[in-house]
Amino acid sequence: MSVRNAAKRFTSVMTAASLSLALLMPAGPAFADAGFRQWVASFRATAVAGGVSGAVYDQAFRNIKEPDPVVLEKARTQPEFTAPAWDYFDNRVHDQSVANGQAMAKKWKPWLDKIEARFGVDRYILLAIWSMESNYGEILKRDDIMRNVIRSLATLGYGDPKRSKYARTQLVAALKILQTGDIDESHLMGSWAGAMGQTQFIPTSYQHYAVDMDGNGKRDIWNSIPDALGTAANLLKKNGWQAGKTWGYEVTLPAGKLPGGAKTLAQWETLGVVRANGKPFRNLSDKATLKVPDGRGGPAFLMIRNFSVIKAYNNADKYALAVGLLADEIAGGNGLVQDWKRPFTKLTFEERQELQKRLSQHGLYDGKFDGKIGDGSKTAIMAYQAKVGLTQDGYPSMEVLKWLRQK
C-alpha cells in the first residue's frame, strides 16, 4: 500500500473510531484522551502489584498518550457470524498456502528436525499453524495490521468493557515480557487484540510456552522462526500432543444412522466407517470421535486425540481441522476426497486472484490481490453482480469470473 493510501485509510478509520469513542465518552475526544491518561496512571498500581517494576511501566507508556483508534474500531466491528464451511476452508487451505508451506519445510528443515526431536510434534502441523496464524510471517510486515501491544491492550482495558478483564490481565503479562528483556517495547508488536509474533501468542500464553529455540538468550517469536515454531511445539506438547500420531482421518460413512461418542478405530471400522482414500487406519486401538462439520453429504472425519490438542491453540473445531488438512497437504497428501458442499463451481487460488484483479479494473475492489475472499471481495462481487444483472450472492464463482473475462 502506498503511503498516501495508508494515510487516507488511517484518516477514515480515525474518524470512525473518534465517533465510537465519542459514544463511549459523551464529553468528546479531548476528554477521552484525558480519561485514557488517567486510566494509564491508575493502572500503574495494579501492574506494580502484579510484579511489574515502576520503571518498566513508565518506560513502556512513555510515548503512549492516546488510545489506539484502530484497535477500538476493530473491537467494535469484529464479525460474529459463522461462515459456511467452504468459505472458511477455501481461504485457508489452498494451492498457495500448501506451496508456501512446502517451501518453508525445505528452508527450515534443519530447525524443524531439531524441534521435532525436542518436542515430538509433527513439523507439518507447525507449518500449518504458522500459515494460519500469520501467513508464514507475512502479516508481520503489514503496518496496517501490526500494532503496539501495550497500547492495544491499554486501549481495550480502558475503552472496551467487553474485553476489559482480558486486556488488563494481558497487559500485565505483556509488561512482564518487556521486563525479562526478551524484546524491547518498540518491537513488542501484535494484532489489535494483542496476539504476537509469527505464531500469534497472547502475552499469558507467551509466558507459559515461549522457548529460546535458537539459543541466543532471547525468546523472540517475532524475528526468530526457530523460537516461534519451537514455542508452538512446546504449547502442543504441554497440552498432550502424542508423538508419531496424526490428528484424524477423512472417512466415508455407511448409509443409515451411526452411534455417537468415542470409539476405537477398530470399532468404527466394524460399523462400516473407512478411510476416504482407501488406505488403512494407522493404529486401530486409537480412540476416535466422528465429526461432520458440513453436515451429511459433506466430508466426514474421525478425530483422534491430537485434534483436541490443536484446539488448545484455538478452541474451534474448524480451526483445528484446517490446521490438520493443511498439514496433510503440505506433507504431500492429495486433499479432501469429498469436497465441501459449495453452491457454485470453485475457483483455484490463481483464479481468485484474477477475480480480484478484474473487479479492481472495474473500479469495484481496492484491496490486495491475495486470493482471500473476505468482506471487501464479497462486496465487490455483489456490486458487479448487481451491475450485470446476476443474483447478488457474493460467491467467488466460475460464473462471475467468466462474466468478468468477457468484459
Ligand SMILES: [Ca+2]
Ligand atoms: Ca532466541
